[in-house]
Amino acid sequence: MENSINYLPLFVIMVVAWLVPMALSWGRVTKIPAVIVEIIVGVIIGPYVLDWIHETPYMRFLAYSGFLFLIFLSGLEIDLGEIYRSLPKKIRKIDLISNSMLLAITIYTGSLLFSIPFSWLLNSFFNTDIVFFSMLLPTVALSIIVPIIKADGELSRKFGKIILMVGAIATIMSIILISIYSGILKNGFEFELLLFLVIFVVFFVAYKAGRWLIGIRTFQKLLYTLEHAASQIRIRGTVALLLSFVVVAYLIKTELVLGAFFAGSLLSMFLNKQRSALMFKLDGMSYGFFIPIFFIMVGVNLDISALSEFQRSIPLILSILFGFFVTQVLPAFAMAKIFGWKKALSGGLLLSSRLGLSIATAQIGLSLGVIDQSTNSGIVAASILTSVLAPMLYKLLHSEGEVNFNLYLFGGSKGSLLLAERLKLHGLSLFTVVTTAEDVNILKEKGIDAAYVPNLDTYYLRKLKIRPTDQVVILTDSFAMNKNLALFLENELNHKKIITLTKDKHSTLFGEASGVKLVNLDDTLASHVENLIMRPDSYQAFSDSFGLYRVEEILMSNSHHDREKVKKIAFPPSGSLVMFRRNNEIFIPHGDTQLLLGDVITVIGNTQALEEFRKILE
Numbered sequence: 001m002e003n004s005i006n007y008l009p010l011f012v013i014m015v016v017a018w019l020v021p022m023a024l025s026w027g028r029v030t031k032i033p034a035v036i037v038e039i040i041v042g043v044i045i046g047p048y049v050l051d052w053i054h055e056t057p058y059m060r061f062l063a064y065s066g067f068l069f070l071i072f073l074s075g076l077e078i079d080l081g082e083i084y085r086s087l088p089k090k091i092r093k094i095d096l097i098s099n100s101m102l103l104a105i106t107i108y109t110g111s112l113l114f115s116i117p118f119s120w121l122l123n124s125f126f127n128t129d130i131v132f133f134s135m136l137l138p139t140v141a142l143s144i145i146v147p148i149i150k151a152d153g154e155l156s157r158k159f160g161k162i163i164l165m166v167g168a169i170a171t172i173m174s175i176i177l178i179s180i181y182s183g184i185l186k187n188g189f190e191f192e193l194l195l196f197l198v199i200f201v202v203f204f205v206a207y208k209a210g211r212w213l214i215g216i217r218t219f220q221k222l223l224y225t226l227e228h229a230a231s232q233i234r235i236r237g238t239v240a241l242l243l244s245f246v247v248v249a250y251l252i253k254t255e256l257v258l259g260a261f262f263a264g265s266l267l268s269m270f271l272n273k274q275r276s277a278l279m280f281k282l283d284g285m286s287y288g289f290f291i292p293i294f295f296i297m298v299g300v301n302l303d304i305s306a307l308s309e310f311q312r313s314i315p316l317i318l319s320i321l322f323g324f325f326v327t328q329v330l331p332a333f334a335m336a337k338i339f340g341w342k343k344a345l346s347g348g349l350l351l352s353s354r355l356g357l358s359i360a361t362a363q364i365g366l367s368l369g370v371i372d373q374s375t376n377s378g379i380v381a382a383s384i385l386t387s388v389l390a391p392m393l394y395k396l397l398h399s400e401g402e403v404n405f406n407l408y409l410f411g412g413s414k415g416s417l418l419l420a421e422r423l424k425l426h427g428l429s430l431f432t433v434v435t436t437a438e439d440v441n442i443l444k445e446k447g448i449d450a451a452y453v454p455n456l457d458t459y460y461l462r463k464l465k466i467r468p469t470d471q472v473v474i475l476t477d478s479f480a481m482n483k484n485l486a487l488f489l490e491n492e493l494n495h496k497k498i499i500t501l502t503k504d505k506h507s508t509l510f511g512e513a514s515g516v517k518l519v520n521l522d523d524t525l526a527s528h529v530e531n532l533i534m535r536p537d538s539y540q541a542f543s544d545s546f547g548l549y550r551v552e553e554i555l556m557s558n559s560h561h562d563r564e565k566v567k568k569i570a571f572p573p574s575g576s577l578v579m580f581r582r583n584n585e586i587f588i589p590h591g592d593t594q595l596l597l598g599d600v601i602t603v604i605g606n607t608q609a610l611e612e613f614r615k616i617l618e
Helices: 009-024 032-044 057-076 080-086 100-126 130-136 142-149 158-187 189-212 215-224 233-251 256-266 277-301 314-339 341-351 356-368 373-397 414-425 437-445 456-466 479-492 521-534 536-548 607-617
Strands: 407-410 428-434 449-452 471-474 497-500 514-519 552-555 575-582 585-587 600-605
Touching: 009 032, 009 277, 032 142, 032 277, 032 373, 032 514, 057 142, 057 158, 057 233, 057 256, 100 130, 100 314, 130 158, 130 356, 142 158, 142 277, 142 341, 158 189, 158 256, 158 314, 158 341, 158 356, 189 215, 189 233, 189 497, 215 233, 215 585, 233 256, 233 277, 256 407, 314 341, 314 373, 314 514, 341 373, 356 373, 356 456, 407 414, 414 428, 414 437, 428 437, 456 479, 471 479, 479 497, 514 521, 552 607, 575 607, 600 607
Parallel strands: 407 428, 407 471, 428 449, 471 497, 497 514
Antiparallel strands: 552 600, 575 585, 575 600
16 A cells, blocks of 8 residues: 555644644633634644644645634624624724724724834844834734634623734735735736735625525425435535636636635625524534644744744744734724723734744745845744744733623613613613612513613713724603713713703704604604504514514523433423523524533523423522
């Protein structure tokens, strides 16, 4: 068997991939990301230390496939439809810090702008290329960032989405800018420099074709029939989609990761990511096999010899290292008004991670002759240092379990209690203030964060420290109180996102430019009756469902059912298990899912069903 493939390197890598998270979990090491440990272990088993593993063609293929899957999943986490819908028709100053996409663009633009004067300073001391370093400094290691914010459960939250968007924009723009710069230096300005635009055209055509396909009932039936068992048709189609964009990127001679990211973004427009079984299968295949190989092979392939002149290059390395951090951290403070200074700093530090793209950019600069070997080594060393330091600093500053509310509801009326329940159903981060003790107990029983404030006044509003980007809803029983609180928020606290209840929809207290939106009882009543007349069945059913059914989070604390499968438990038929939260991971349960002590289980059902759920689980 002379031509047989040697599986020993793959076996060693998979053992490492299995042991690293096990060891970190057993040792309760939470401040060091698993991907960093995997890279370090990769260095140890690589040719420069233990010499167990060397790069081979098939290992290079598996590792780069892991990189493509990681970028593909990053694109999949970005909901382009939601981003498009969230963009304001008329951009106000407040939108630049409240809208996730606009904020991400602002942070990247700031990073790019800060890199220009810093590159000029580097040129003054080390005679470096200003244009090259202006493109190098804003590069972001999306491959480091995504697994970390995923492990922290931040991907589904506003903070994680902004970090992901900044990383995605930085990756795409860096690839485009470096490709154009490289082309101009090699051949001058030619038409071929604009070939990267082809991938945008392919994206649009593929989106239109996808919309047409999902409208064909025969196609939908085939997908449903072949989704499970041996066919796994959705997985096959997903991999084919990924490879189609990768091939397009290869043909137009741009970075393959650009194709992978666009493929993921395209698929995200056709998936309900919260409930799609495809997402769980892709996560299992990617994070269970391909992606760990990529990170371990990053360590195996790190050229430690590039650090041989480390002592002589210390000033340059420290300067580049400082540049990576300062050009990313300063713009990230734009998030401070939403998340506070500490969390904004932690986000900026994480975005300072550099690795693959920075090292690849350095290699391009070396081949173009714009940097020499010592500068290349300095960039490699600084990139390695940031990939270790940035995630660790992020972990130190990032507070686990820190709660950030994006919506404040000041109530007291029955309508405000019902609204709180409905907003909870939508998964919004909500804090409710009520004026009776009985109401606060009702809300807390339903898992809604609430406070009892018998004398609600402007002093309490100031004490809450509501941020400019937070939505405020004022629905007390007193129209006068609603008006006074809204006026105080707008005039004294300069708050622009307010909804309140009023008797007079033509009130002149709030000008046309005001951020206060008025809800009139007469209009609401008329709209309700209109729906009952024009859409009696569907509207009544919709209204009744909110009255009959509730969503609750229940802590699994019944040791009798610990490690028991869901299908073996007689749950109430008038309710359903919606999702599980376990160790910052959220997933949809199925029949073979095991209940574990400490699971936070979201259930939906009527009053009787919820009581049965609590008896079984608590």
